[in-house]
Amino acid sequence: MSAAPTHDELLAAHAAGRLPPPVALLVATHLALAPQARRRYRCFEAAGGVLLDRIEPAPLAPGAWDRVRARLDEEGAGDPARPEPRPAPAGRGELAIPRPLRDHLPAAPDELRWRRSGDVSAVDLDLSTTGYRTTLIRVRAGSEFPKHGHGGLELILTLAGGFRDESGRYLRGDLQIADPETEHQPVAEPGEDWLWLRVLDAPLRLRGPLGRLKSRFWRL
């Protein structure tokens, strides 16, 4: 029996604010690239609104209104502090990484410290969340990514180009959810290099000395 969440569950959990930061980052970036997913997502946010509407209200402590009114007096004129959107990165060609992922890159994509192994380059993103590994990966167009199974869940968000594996073909904006049972052999589509964001729900048992003995894949 698969423990993998469905696409709906990921979107609804994100609407509810329940996802761990690396997964939330991946799902939010997916939403930026996938209008159809955004439509579904709005339904799940609306469901949150209905749940809030219908919940049995909890009585407030005496003086609650006075306290908030005092805070309003301190606030003065409300100033919605929305940060200025950063301009899109000057990447090559069509490559444009949306927010929020762009905000979490330490540098522009071409200036990141990529580790390279054959047709594959990778750079880990530090999101300070134990139990997860977040990696930006680029596979040369037409090349294979080493066959692998994983001890945990794997989320794959395609940012540019695309790939094929046993389950189908995935292009920019597509999100693949692979469960622990899956072994797959992704092959990058011809044309544009396949750029993707990977979040691994990495079981702790793979760390330490045993982790260092793992295949070449694990270091990518």
Added chain:
Amino acid sequence: MAPVTEEKRGEAELAAALLTVAERQDRDAFALLFAFYAPRAKAWFRGLGADEATAEELAQEAMLGVWRGAAGFDQRRADASTWVFTVVRDTAVRALRRELRPDFDPEDPAVVAEPYNASSENGPAVPSPTGSAVQTVVERLPEDEVKLLRMFYQGHEPGAGSAAESGLSAATGGARLRRVLAKLRDALAGRGG
């Protein structure tokens, strides 16, 4: 005179109050919103596992978030309760998990836009149909499915007493929940588009 908890308010009234707060920081409009949403926000935070005092404080924070951020309310994108829900949610993520929630930015030039049609963001300023479509779906759900949905949204494992630790595996909710989510997701389609 302190506002009493409001039992019921219609979407139109709540949306109008939000717009009035956005336009001119109107305190009477805000009092209406506070009376309706503060006790519900507090109940939501209690459901997330916050104790009485924390839930009370977070309800205040959430309502201040409504006050400050009202200019961000866009009727075309969401109805009033949906928007307030996002403020409540973000308050919870910030406070209980001490992190910022990553969100996509609709103004980001890198966002892939939807194909233009009359109901898109670029269309005329009519209220979003999503809210009422979803509300209709939820109204038709049996009470135990509504509860199942709320438990999922609040991070409870089925049968557990308190909110479970967040983890990717906790995003799975079982077959029954998946059917509920499918009904919600198809709400717009069900209305005939």
